[in-house]
Amino acid sequence: MPADVDDLVVRVADVCTYKWDMLRNRPGAFLLSAFAGGAFVVFGATLALSVSAGVAGNVAPGVANLMMGLVFMFSLVIILFSGMTLVTADMAIGIIGVFHRRITWFWFIIGILAGYAGNFAGSMLFMWIVSKGGSYMALPWLQQAHAIAVNKTGMTPVQIFALGIICTWMLQTAALLYIKANEDIAKIVMAAYGPLAFVAGMTEHCIANIGFLALPLFQQDFFLQGQTALSSTATVVLHWGFGQYGWAHNQLYAFMGNLIGGIFFAGIVFQLVSNPKRVMELYRNKKNFMQKL
């Protein structure tokens, strides 16, 4: 039997204690787990780019999104099964830890910042290595990577922010249900659902976007050379800063949206649905307050 919601929030609080204990006592290990988690996310982004290049939108709009989601979906499975750190998962886990007095607000914020820093390093390094790989320098992949980036960075702040909220609302609901499930198969299905939903659903995830946007930026010179040879029409030039078509423009608003989706619509909702009296009863007989993912 999977855990009920009262058991679930206690389990999540135990996971929170484990993760923040690692951050306090072994910060190097925490950063390394976030580094690996960031890379695992962009494993999925790389596969999504690989399968979606050249899929014509006029075949059926959405087919490329589905293909991207299907190959992306195992990213969260490998992160959760390996126990690595993903900052958006920690948003939901951490707020439940705050409710359960496992961590303070200060440590919650430190954990989010450290998780983001590690995820950033892992996803950036992985995508930099990918950018040096020959397969992704062929024009269909350069064009697809550029088209994805133009779409993501070309939106207004409100549009990115809204899709950021939707992203972690779906993703962290799946991550919490992963903790709720007991059997491996059920855990795999729950963990796979999150990335499938957020990628196929065309939403904005700050860590996935680090990779989705960094690759075309790393390869922009090759893209522009190829595009100039093919057509004389003006091409959008991406950049790293704020403003339209900027990496930082997407990151800022996606991250802010992800915080609301993960904390408010996933973590707080599950916490407030749980029965406080029943949770306190569970604590009375509890001996172990730490659980690894």
Place this chain on the structure above:
Amino acid sequence: MDASFAAFDPVVWLIFGAFVVFTYLIVRIFHGKHPDYPGKLE
């Protein structure tokens, strides 16, 4: 640069600010209503 693509978008920052305050208040009210929550912690 188009103002709507600035790093400070008033609508987004206003909603985000409200989220921060509202989240803090929810936790505070919850702990006020359940002062001993969650109970024994070692």
